[in-house]
Amino acid sequence: MLKSILCVDDDPITLMLCKKVIVKAEFSEEIIFANNGQEAYDLYQSFVVKKDRDAIFQFPQLIFLDLNMPVMNGWEFLDLFKDNLLNEFSQTKVIILSSTIDPSDYQKAKQYQMVSHFLSKPITVEMLQNLKPLYS
Amino acid sequence: MKSKSNIITFIFIITALFLALISHLAFRNNLKNNVENFNSYHFLVDAFLIIGTGILIRFVIARNDKRNIGILKQLQTINTEIKDSNERYDIVAKATSDTIWDWKIQTDEFVWNKGIQGVFGYKNEDVGNSSNWWFDRIHPEDSLKMSVKLYSFLEQKTERWQDEYRFKCADGSYKYVFDRGFLLKDIDGKAIRMIGAIQDVTKQKEEEQRLKLLETVITQTKDAVVITNTDISENPIPNIIFVNQAFAKMTGYKPKEVIGKSPIMFAGVKSDSNELKKLTESIKNYQECFIETVSYKKNGDEYWVNFSMIPVTNKEGEHSHWISIQRDVTKEKNQEREREQLIQELTRNNKDLKQFSYITSHNFRAPLSNLTGLLNLIDDLPIENEELQEILNGFKRSTHLLNETIDDLVKVVIIKDNPSIQKEIVSIKEIFENVFFQLNNQINLYKPIINIDIEDNLSTTINRAYLESIVLNLMSNALKYRSLTKTPKISIIAVEKENSVNLIIKDNGIGIDLGKNSDKIFGLYQRFHNYPDSKGLGLYLVKSQIEAMGGSIEVESQVNKGTQFSLTFKKV
Numbered sequence: 122m123l124k125s126i127l128c129v130d131d132d133p134i135t136l137m138l139c140k141k142v143i144v145k146a147e148f149s150e151e152i153i154f155a156n157n158g159q160e161a162y163d164l165y166q167s168f169v170v171k172k173d174r175d176a177i178f179q180f181p182q183l184i185f186l187d188l189n190m191p192v193m194n195g196w197e198f199l200d201l202f203k204d205n206l207l208n209e210f211s212q213t214k215v216i217i218l219s220s221t222i223d224p225s226d227y228q229k230a231k232q233y234q235m236v237s238h239f240l241s242k243p244i245t246v247e248m249l250q251n252l253k254p255l256y257s
Numbered sequence: 258m259k260s261k262s263n264i265i266t267f268i269f270i271i272t273a274l275f276l277a278l279i280s281h282l283a284f285r286n287n288l289k290n291n292v293e294n295f296n297s298y299h300f301l302v303d304a305f306l307i308i309g310t311g312i313l314i315r316f317v318i319a320r321n322d323k324r325n326i327g328i329l330k331q332l333q334t335i336n337t338e339i340k341d342s343n344e345r346y347d348i349v350a351k352a353t354s355d356t357i358w359d360w361k362i363q364t365d366e367f368v369w370n371k372g373i374q375g376v377f378g379y380k381n382e383d384v385g386n387s388s389n390w391w392f393d394r395i396h397p398e399d400s401l402k403m404s405v406k407l408y409s410f411l412e413q414k415t416e417r418w419q420d421e422y423r424f425k426c427a428d429g430s431y432k433y434v435f436d437r438g439f440l441l442k443d444i445d446g447k448a449i450r451m452i453g454a455i456q457d458v459t460k461q462k463e464e465e466q467r468l469k470l471l472e473t474v475i476t477q478t479k480d481a482v483v484i485t486n487t488d489i490s491e492n493p494i495p496n497i498i499f500v501n502q503a504f505a506k507m508t509g510y511k512p513k514e515v516i517g518k519s520p521i522m523f524a525g526v527k528s529d530s531n532e533l534k535k536l537t538e539s540i541k542n543y544q545e546c547f548i549e550t551v552s553y554k555k556n557g558d559e560y561w562v563n564f565s566m567i568p569v570t571n572k573e574g575e576h577s578h579w580i581s582i583q584r585d586v587t588k589e590k591n592q593e594r595e596r597e598q599l600i601q602e603l604t605r606n607n608k609d610l611k612q613f614s615y616i617t618s619h620n621f622r623a624p625l626s627n628l629t630g631l632l633n634l635i636d637d638l639p640i641e642n643e644e645l646q647e648i649l650n651g652f653k654r655s656t657h658l659l660n661e662t663i664d665d666l667v668k669v670v671i672i673k674d675n676p677s678i679q680k681e682i683v684s685i686k687e688i689f690e691n692v693f694f695q696l697n698n699q700i701n702l703y704k705p706i707i708n709i710d711i712e713d714n715l716s717t718t719i720n721r722a723y724l725e726s727i728v729l730n731l732m733s734n735a736l737k738y739r740s741l742t743k744t745p746k747i748s749i750i751a752v753e754k755e756n757s758v759n760l761i762i763k764d765n766g767i768g769i770d771l772g773k774n775s776d777k778i779f780g781l782y783q784r785f786h787n788y789p790d791s792k793g794l795g796l797y798l799v800k801s802q803i804e805a806m807g808g809s810i811e812v813e814s815q816v817n818k819g820t821q822f823s824l825t826f827k828k829v
Contacts, residue, residue: 132623138630145634189619220622222667223615242623243630 123256125151127181129161129198130218131190139185139244146249153181158193161186162201169209182212183256185244188219188226195219199233207235214256218242265317269310276309277302356455360388362411362448367391376457378427396423396431411440411448421462424455433462481507481583483520487576492519493537494566495579507585509555520581527551527559536566543568543576549586561590614670621663628656658792665794668726669781672801680806683724684716685751685758692728699736705745715751717758717826723802724826728762730795731822735764738786740817756828763821769814778812 126149128139136154143149155161161184168180188195195217202215214237217230230239237255240248280302350357356372367388373379384390395403399422410418418438423431438453475482481504485495496519500512508515508523515522524533532548539546545567552562563584571577632653640646689709693700700707732747739745743765750761769778769785777783779800782793803810807827814820 132627134627134631135623138627138634141634142630145637189623220619220626221615222618222622222671224671242626243633245630245633 122147123149123182124179125149125153125181126183126185127153127155127161127164128185129155129158129190129195130185130187131156132187135187135242142244142246142249146246146253148249148253149183151179157190158195158198158201160192161198162193165202165206165210169206172209180210180213182214184213184215185218186215188217188221196229199236203233203235216240216252218244269313269317272313273306273310276306280305280309353454354457356457358391358453358455360391360451360453362451372455376455377424377432380427383427394425396425399423410438411451413440413446413448421458432457432459434458475501477502479503481585483581483583485520485579485581487578489540492521494519494521494540498578504583507554507560507583508552514555523552523562525551525553525559528553536564540566540579549590560585561587611670618663618667618670622667625656625660625663629660632656662792662794665792665798669794669798669801672723672798672805678720678723678805680718680720682716683719683721684714685760686711686713686715688721688724688728689749691725692732695729696732696736699733703736703739703745705736705739705747708746708748711749711751712753715753715758718829719806719826720802723806727799727802727824730799731762734795735762735766735820737788737791738766738768738820739764740766740819753828758826758828760824760826761821762824763819765819768816768818768820769812770816771812771814779810 126143128136128143130136130139136156140152140154143152153164155164165180168178171178172180186195186198199215202210213235215233215235216238217236218240219226220242227239230236238252284298284301350370350372354372354376356376357370358373359368360366365387367386367390369384373384374381392400392404403420403422406415406420407418409415419436421433421435424434425431435456435458436453437456438451440448441450441452443449478501482499482501483497483504484499485497488495496517497515498517500510500515504515505511521533529548529550532550536546536548545565547563547565549561549563551559552564553559563586565582567580567582568576569578569580632649635649635653640649689711735747736745746765748761748763750763752759767786771778774783774785778785779796781797783797784791784793800810803824803826809825811823812820813823
């Protein structure tokens with residue numbers, strides 16, 4: 122089981138579903154939520170500070186990221202993360218969880234090294250069971 | 258001559274009488290009254306007369322002789338000249354290709370030289386000897402005009418006679434001839450004889466007509482034709498020496514306004530300098546050149562001209578002229594521009610629509626995925642209220658159907674957007690195994706008889722996901738539209754044919770009335786049976802996917818007998 126993961130999505134129902142499925146699949150001990158890219162980025166900036174102060178702080182090992190979000194979308198978050206946070210969180214992986222059908226999104230995702238999967242919604246227990254061996 | 262001999266006799270008598278009188282007067286006084294003297298007197302008178310007339314005769318004879326010798330010599334010279342002239346005539350007649358005729362007008366005797374046989378093919382015995390024979394062989398269309406001119410000449414109203422007409426050959430064909438003649442007149446100036454020379458000008462005439470015909474190409478064509486010289490010392494484009502009517506019409510310039518000037522005068526502000534540069538370079542190198550540029554008419558209007566410049570050489574192979582063919586392509590250019598604008602607009606619209614379809618799909622799918630996800634979670638929760646369970650089941654089935662529909666629509670959208678799809682080598686058998694696995698529940702439920710005839714190693718280069726989707730669609734159709742009275746039977750045959758793979762899926766189901774629906778069967782939202790879960794998308798999707806991979810599909814079906822789909826894919 123993972124220690125901590127971050128779910129980024131503007132849809133509260135999706136977040137609720139994520140939480141229930143993750144709990145049910147026993148995928149992670151802790152689940153952190155963010156409503157858009159900006160919130161997620163702000164969180165990570167606070168993690169940088171905490172990480173320095175608190176050696177045992179568990180920052181998320183995995184991010185479930187939606188693409189289409191207000192304020193800051195998934196791509197913008199990935200760009201900021203890549204440019205500013207990748208050194209600090211080089212082990213962090215991102216799973217894009219989206220309803221998109223645009224083929225160019227799939228192509229674009231391949232350009233980010235930290236993106237390990239591109240999955241289609243909804244999140245399911247089976248999906249997480251398959252991912253489990255890869256992240257523990 | 259008669260009068261001359263009379264004169265001589267007359268002079269002789271006068272002279273003799275005169276001498277007789279002189280001698281009588283001279284001797285009368287000296288010998289008077291003496292008989293002896295009388296005899297002597299008569300003798301002397303006679304002797305004087307004889308001597309006198311003898312001297313006269315001698316003088317006359319001598320003069321006549323002298324004159325006769327002169328005449329003889331003259332005759333001899335004339336004779337030689339005639340002989341020479343005759344010889345010359347014969348030689349000339351032989352040497353010339355002309356046919357010569359000789360017409361004695363009063364007696365209407367008409368003589369031809371051998372040309373009438375050689376040139377026109379008449380046999381010697383066929384050639385007539387009157388002027389009628391000649392007239393009869395002149396082309397009816399030419400004879401009136403010709404005879405008017407000829408009689409006007411014979412009546413000596415005109416100085417010269419020469420004419421062109423068509424003359425009939427022995428074989429009935431006509432030759433164009435050029436005939437020249439002159440008149441011989443008697444002392445009174447009356448025309449007595451006419452001699453003519455006929456030249457066969459058929460070849461020249463035909464060449465002339467050919468050239469005239471060729472010329473009509475230039476004069477009648479709708480394309481502007483400009484001919485220039487090759488002198489580029491003054492201007493980079495040499496000066497015009499000819500323009501046709503179409504050029505005048507196109508530009509508004511009269512020929513005299515442009516002849517002697519360089520076509521550079523038609524260029525202006527909007528002319529394409531690169532194109533003009535290309536043209537002048539080609540001219541420098543004697544190379545043909547084709548350009549398109551804006552050009553200007555006399556009234557200043559601009560037009561698009563399609564302009565060619567082609568070098569022309571003379572017989573010696575020297576570069577002698579340039580021929581330029583020009584066409585006003587303003588209309589085409591405008592159409593082209595409109596077309597480009599339209600294409601741009603359509604491309605933009607298309608892109609917008611595509612984006613719209615992506616966003617719409619996304620926005621459908623996002624809440625739908627929540628529904629699906631939440632329903633998945635319900636599965637494991639115990640529900641005691643039966644009515645709630647029923648409601649939830651309905652809720653679940655509807656969600657599932659909605660999900661399938663949207664998935665199919667999304668597939669269609671993506672197929673239509675991706676003309677180039679990835680292909681890989683796919684085993685046909687493997688595809689069917691995957692599909693059977695997915696249809697496991699239905700197969701177990703309906704227990705169809707499935708006959709499979711696929712070679713183990715049969716494979717094709719294709720998009721795996723598409724082929725799987727196609728087979729899944731067709732197989733689930735075969736199950737869905739099974740006969741309710743017969744055991745479902747499905748035959749699958751896949752064979753390799755030359756460079757393609759042929760796949761046949763045949764069932765014994767309820768079939769489709771192709772007579773009514775042949776053009777609709779692969780259409781979007783076409784449903785042929787009142788089944789609650791048929792969406793009218795399956796076969797549309799199948800056809801789209803097959804065609805996206807360059808394949809084709811055909812269907813045969815009979816109501817209550819079954820349906821057969823035959824698919825063809827290219828092997829590579």
